[in-house]
Amino acid sequence: MPFPETFLWGGATAANQFEGGWNEGGKGESVADHFTAGSRRQARRFTPQIEADRLYPSHFASDFYHRWEEDIAWLGEMGMKVFRMSVNWTRLFPSGFEQKPNPEGIRFYRQVFEALKARGIEPLVTISHYDLPYELAKNLGGWANREMITHYTRYAKTLFQEFGDLVHLWIPFNEINVLSNGYGDLISAGILPEKECDMFACDESKEGKSRRFQALHHQFLANALTVRLGHEMNPAFRFGCMIASTLTYP
Structure with a gap:
């Protein structure tokens, strides 16, 4: 049975793993910017402060921020029809508290979306992909706080107002289910520990589990409100989800 003509062949990236330019163009710090590199012997770590002698992969990543034109050209040469990418929240709202977006961030993503469309590539945009603004995590407690x-x-x-003419496919949260799987306190919910710890460390106390599921509840509410808002603003918008698949051994 052949694939339908409308099937979208493509690939996917995440801004915190791909974009780089972590402190350029008015971008603020995200929680992901505080994760160090790891190795076979050393787990990735979260550090409350950015330390000059540590390596932080998100700071340079694949340097899409500076090489987006050639990267998109290669995607076009490969014949891709869809490109899943995330918008870096802190490139638009550096602390997360701002009422108006950063103009440089708006310009950057508009030129990226325009370049994709020019090559016949449909952008599929993840709104939140493990890049919670660090200031929201530090001052509010991340998604454990309903104010999020x-x-x-x-x-x-x-995003809908600024890019709705170019983007019609959206994913509100990347792997929203990680908080139910027993990890994701840091990377997904932005629930910060008081000191340096393993990137995937989580609080297994009764209170820690309660915070984790409270955070997930707030993400569910935000997801539902966002989908409803998107359909109201543009009936052509389509929304999907991205689920983490975890292999568990007994």
Whole structure:
């Protein structure tokens, strides 16, 4: 049975793993910017402060921020029809508390989306992909705080307003289920520990588990509100989800 003509062949990236330019163009710090590199012998670590002698992969990543034109040209040469990418929340709202977006961030993503469309590549945009603004995590406690819904939906509405003419495919949260799988406190919810720790470390106390599921509840609410808002703003928008598949051994 052949694939339908409308099937979208493509690939996927995440801004915190791909973009680089971590402190350029008015971008603020995200939680991901505080994760060090790891190795076979050393797990990736979270550090409350950026330390000059540590390696932080998100700071340079694959340097898409500076090489986006040639990268998109290669995607076109490969015949890709869809490119899943995420918008870096802190490139638009550096601390997450701002009421208006960073103009440099808007310009950057508009030129990226225009270049993709020019090559016949449909952008599929993840709104939140493990890049929570560090200031929201530090000052609010991340998604454990219901106030996060307000900041997230403002950010999502900005994306719809600014890029709705170029982007019609959206994923509100990357791997929203990681908080139910027993990890993701840091990378997904932005629930910060008081000191340096393993990137995937989580608080297994009763209180820690409660915070984790409270955070997930708030993400579910934000997801639903965002989908409803998107359909109201543009009926052509389509929304999907991205689920983490984890292999567990007994």
